[in-house]
Amino acid sequence: MRADRLVSLVLLLRQRGRMTAGALARELEVSVRTVLRDMDALSAAGVPVYAERGRHGGFALLPDFQTALTGLNHDEALALLVAGSRRGAQLFGLGSALASAMLKVVDALPEGLRDTAADAARRLLVDPETDLLSRRVAVEEVSDAIAAEVRRAVFAGHRLRIHYAAVGQAPRWRTVDPIGLVTVREQGYLLAKRGGEDRTYRLSRVLAAEELDEPAQRPDTVDLDRAWQERNARFRTGGEKVAVLVRVDPAQREHLVGTALAVCAEDADTDGRLRLDVVFQDARHAEWALWQHATRAEVLAPQWLRASLRDRAAAITARYGPPS
Template identity: 50%
Template sequence: MSLPDCLRRMSLPGLSGTLGAVRADRLLSLVLLLRYRGRMTAADLAAELEVSERTVLRDVEALSVAGIPVYAERGRYGGFALLPGFSIDLTGLTPGEAVALLTSGSSATSGALGLHSEFSSAIRKVVAAMPDRARAEAVGAAERVLVRQGGLLRDPADPGPVPVLTAVQQAVFGGTRLRMRYRPGGPAGTDGPAGAGRGGATERVVDPIGLVQASGRWYLLALRDGVDRTYRVSRIEAAEPLDEPAHRPDGVDLEELWLRRRADFRSRHPGVRVRLRLPVARRERLEPMTVESECASGDVLEVTAAFGDLRHAAASIWSLVPEIEVLEPAELRAALHARAVAAAAALAPAAATTPRTGLCPEPGAGPGTELAGPRPSAH
C-alpha cells in the first residue's frame, strides 16, 4: 500500500474538512522528514512541523496504526525513524527538475511572498519522493547554486542572455574543472585575478565552487591555483568542462561564501557617488543607473547615483550629456569635458579647400571608380 493510500484509509476521529486535511498533510510531512533526514527526536520534529511534542507523539501513533513502519529508539541519542527500505512513490521528478525546484527557494522568492513554510513542506515532499541516488545528485547540485538580491556593486537594468551559462553549469554540477576564456572588465579585479585590470580575454583553468545569481547577473565562484576567485559569467567568452575532477572544499556554505566575497570586494572597491541635475521630465533617462537619493524643485531634479568607478560613470553618463549636468565630483566633470573636446576636434568642419576624402568608393560607384580627392603626382 502506498503512503497516500495509507493516509486516506486512516481514521481521524473528530476531524473533517479543513482540519482533517491539515492533519493529513502534517502526517505526510512527518514521514517525509524521517525519510529524508533519518532519525529525529520528538523535539526536532515538533520544531520543524511547528506543533507541540505531544502532537508529534499522537501523530507517530496514528502512523503506526495506519501501517507506516515508524518506530522509536530509546536512549540519549534516540528518536523516531522509519524501517530501512521503506520508500515513498509520490512523483516521477527528474534530477534536473528537482534542482530547479531546490534552487528556487531563496529568501528573494518564497520568503518574500510569505510562503516559506509552504515552500519548505513542498520541497520535503519532492526530495523524499526521489530515489536515493537521484536525490543525492539533486541535493548536491542545488547546494552549488544560490539566488540572491544585490550584486557586487549595483543591480543591472537588463543583464541579457549568457551563452556560456550551460557549459559553466555542467562543470559546477558535475564537479569537474573548467577551461574558459575570460575577459576582465569594470573596476580592476571585479571578476578574476586581483589586479588583472582591463584588457583582452585570456584562457585559464579553474575549480568551480558554485554559481550565484545576484540581481539577475550570474557569477562563478571558483578556485584558481588554490586562490579564491569570482568571475562574472557574462564575461566568459568560451567555456569547456574538463574530465578532471574539481578541487572543491567539503562543506561549502555557498551563501556565506558569497556574502564574504561580496563584502571583501566592496571594501576594496567602494565606488563613486555622482550628483546629477536634469529636468524632471527626463527622469526616465536614469533607469539604467543605481539612484540612491533624489530631490525635485520645480522642473529641476537633482539625484545622487552610484557607479563602480569614474570610468564606469563617464561611460554611463556620456550619452546623456548635455541633457544631464554633472555637479560633482570634479574629476568626472573633467573627464567628460576632455571627452567632449576630443569629440569636437574630431568633428570640426574641414577647410573648404581641403575635402574630406575616404578610402572606399562612394555608395553606388562601380568597379574602377576613382576615389575623390587630389590625384598623386607621377614620378
Template identity: 60%
Template sequence: MVLLLRQRGRMTAEQLANELEVSTRTVLRDIDALSTAGVPVYSDRGRYGGFSLLPGFRTELTGLNHDEALALLTAGSDRGQKVFGLSAPLASAMRKVVDALPEGHRASLEDAAKRFLVEPEIDLLSRRVAAEELADGVMSEVRSAVLTGRRLRFDYVPPGKTPLPRTVDPIGLVTVRGHTYLLATEAGDDRTYRLSRMLSAEALPEPAQRPAHVDLDRIWAERSTRFLSKDHLPVVVRVKSSRRDELLDATRAVRLEESEQGDWIRLDVTFEDLRHAVWAVRQLDTDAEVLVPEALRVALRDRASLLVNRYDSIRSPDVR
C-alpha cells in the first residue's frame, strides 16, 4: 500500500482495494495500522479525496516474497504472458522493483511501460477474448502441488462425460491459446488435464512420484506428437476468419493453418469423432465448409436435408 501511494500519489479506498484485491474494510484497517506505526499517511475528504503520503517520505524496500519472485521469473520467460494465477504477486513485485529504481530511471521506465500493450481484452475486430474460467481455488491448489512436489486430487469432467475423481503426480503447468494444462502421471502413465475442466482440487500431504529435473518443452512436444497420432478424426475445413477462434475452441488439435483468398482460412484440425465434428461445424452455419473427409460432408448434408424436410411444409407469408 505504501508503494502504491508513493508511486501514484492520492488514491481512494476503493482504488486501493481493487489494486490489492482486498476489501475496502481491509484497506481502512491497514491505513489505521500504518498511521499507528508512524507512517505519515493522511486522508483528504470530499469528492476528490483519498489517501496520500507526506511528500518526500520513503521506506526501505521490502524483500520479494516467494510468489513475487516466482511471478517475476515466470513473466520474464520467453512465453511468460500467462502467469498461472500470479497476477497479484506480479503487480506487487513490480511495484517494489519500480520503487527501488533511481528517480530518473523510474520516470523513463513508467513512460516506456505505457507504450506496450500485451494481449488486450478485444482484438481488431472488436471481439472480446474469452477468458479461461477456473473453479475457485483450483489454480492455487494445482500450483501448490506442482511447486511443492505433492500429489494432487481433483474432480475432472472429460468432454461429454460425468465428473471423475483423479489422484495424480503433478509434473508442471503449461499455458497454450489461453488454456492452462496440468502435465502429470497417473499410476505411472502420462496424463494431461485442462484446468478449466477441474471442478475442485486439493494438494495432498504425500509426496509426488516424479523425476527431480524436468524439461517441460520436451515433455509438451512429445505429448503433442502422441496426441496427434491417436485415432481422432482429421478434418480439413474452410472457415471465415471472424469465426476462426470459435472453431479452434471446439477442436482437439490444429495441424495446419493457411490463409485463402478473401476472408477465409483453411484449417487442418482433428476432432474426437464424427459426431463431435458435425456438432462443431454446425455451430458455424454457412461460415464454414468441410473439404474432407467425405463422410463428414455426407453427415452434414444429411442433417441439413432432415431440417429442410421438417420445415418444408411451412409456407412463406404472402408479400403484398
C-alpha cells in the first residue's frame, strides 16, 4: 500500500505542481508526518523532489521530470469499472483506489491532451451533495474495512460471516454464500444465499464481516442483473405491501414515483393524465404518499384508500372551516 501511495505522491506533484504537506495529506488521507516520511523515501530512491520554505512553499519535482509509473493494480482497475458512479466506488470501499487510478490515467495522457482534459473536467460536476432545493443526498456510510472484506469474499468465492442489523431486530451473526454486489440510488446491497435461499443484505447494516476459508455454495456463473430483477419482483409482492392504481398529472409523475417502492405498469389516460400501478410499503405509506399530491392525483383503487383520503380531507375541511 505504501508503494501505491508513493506513486500517487509523484503523480500529484507532476500534475498539480507545488503542493504543501497538508494538501498532500488531505488528498491521500494520511497524516502530515506520513507525507514527510514518504518524501524522505522518494528522495532516497532518487526521485528529484525538493522542498521550498515560506508562505507559498511546499514540495515540488524538478522541471521535466518524467515517470512511466502508470500501471494499474487490481483495485484501481476495478474502481475504474465502477467509476460511472463515484458513490458506487465509495459504497464498495474503492474510493481511494478510484482516486489513485484516475491520477495514473491522467498521467498516461499526452501532455497537450492532459491539459485539455483537466480543463474540461473542471467544467463538469456529477452528483453534487445537494440539489437545487438544498436537500442533501442521503449517502449510506459503509466502512472501507467492511466493504473490502465483503468484496474479497465475493471475488474469491468464499463464504462470508457478517454481523447484521436487520430492521427491527437485534444484530446477530450470519454465515452466507455471497453472489454479488449491487448499488442502487446511493445504497449498496450484498446478494447472497443462506441455507440455499436467496437473501439480500444492505451493506450499511453490516456491522462487521469476516471472509471464511470455505468455498461458497453458489453457481459458477451468475446474471446479476436478472438476479436483482427477480428479487425486486419478490420484494414488491411480498409482505404487507399495497398496490395502488392512481391517475396523476404528468408534472407530478416523478414525485409520485419517487415516493413509491415500484412502478408495475404505466399508461396514458384519455384526458392526458397518466394511469400508474404503483406499490407502497404498507397502508400508512400509501396514504401518506398520495396525500402529498392533493387534487393532482386520484386513487382509483383500492376503495379503502379512496375512503381514507376522503375522510382525512373532510376532517381538515371541518377543522379549517369558517367559525360557527
